[in-house]
Amino acid sequence: PHKQISGVSSGCQQGGCLTCSDYNGCLSCKPRFFMHLERIGMKQIGVCMTSCPPGFYGTRSPERNTCTKCRSECDSCFNKNFCTRCRAGFYLHLGKCQESCPEGLVRSDTQRECV
């Protein structure tokens, strides 16, 4: 029995949800949507998205498409091993975020890249 908890927006009302519950939000997504587990304070609910939020990348598999967190030093990434933007204090070189740059390149704080 699923009671609708009044006053609390639950993940159930989104378009991408296939199955859903009041406490967990989305349990499964429609085809091509990504399942993102969103932390809101002490809650964690499933949200179905057409693309993953910044700081996460999408992984497709037969059972389910999911959003997975980029490496901690990346602000955004294509996948686990290819960052596209680094966190402050790190510099992008060939898809990796490093604290220093190889010889011949210098750190650009504005772009957070080795240039």
Next chain:
Amino acid sequence: SERPTLRAVIKVTLLKHEPTGKPIVLEGVFVGGSAGKAEGKLMQYHPLSLCNTSEDERQESDFITIVKLEHRVPRCKALHDKARMALDKGAQAVIFDVSDDANAAAELREIDSLPRPVVLVEAEDAEELMGLVNKNEEAKVVIEIKMEPKWPHYD
């Protein structure tokens, strides 16, 4: 032989009412030979979050995980492994709401050798806990073994 089940007392105090707030007292059942005391902030995990070991979330380690299991979520892992993964993520204890997953209770009662307390809750006790989570009411939880009353000796 039927494994003796130890009951758990779950005391829940809303952080906004600390330190004087009167706790809500609920009950559950320990599984996995894991009976013992634990204390921490209540933190919900979606059942799908205990599927892969990504570096998604590494909380400070003073939290107690609660997971509402749903029979409609395909099992990506045995519940024993899910419990262990939650503990590996830093939880002081794990509470499974098995109200909507009857098989889960049976599966969880079979496991043993868990390093920290794992407790099953259902019905009103589960509804009270998940109600707090749903309203994002931050709460501190203390789990203890329920002391059953000792019957006086009649000689």
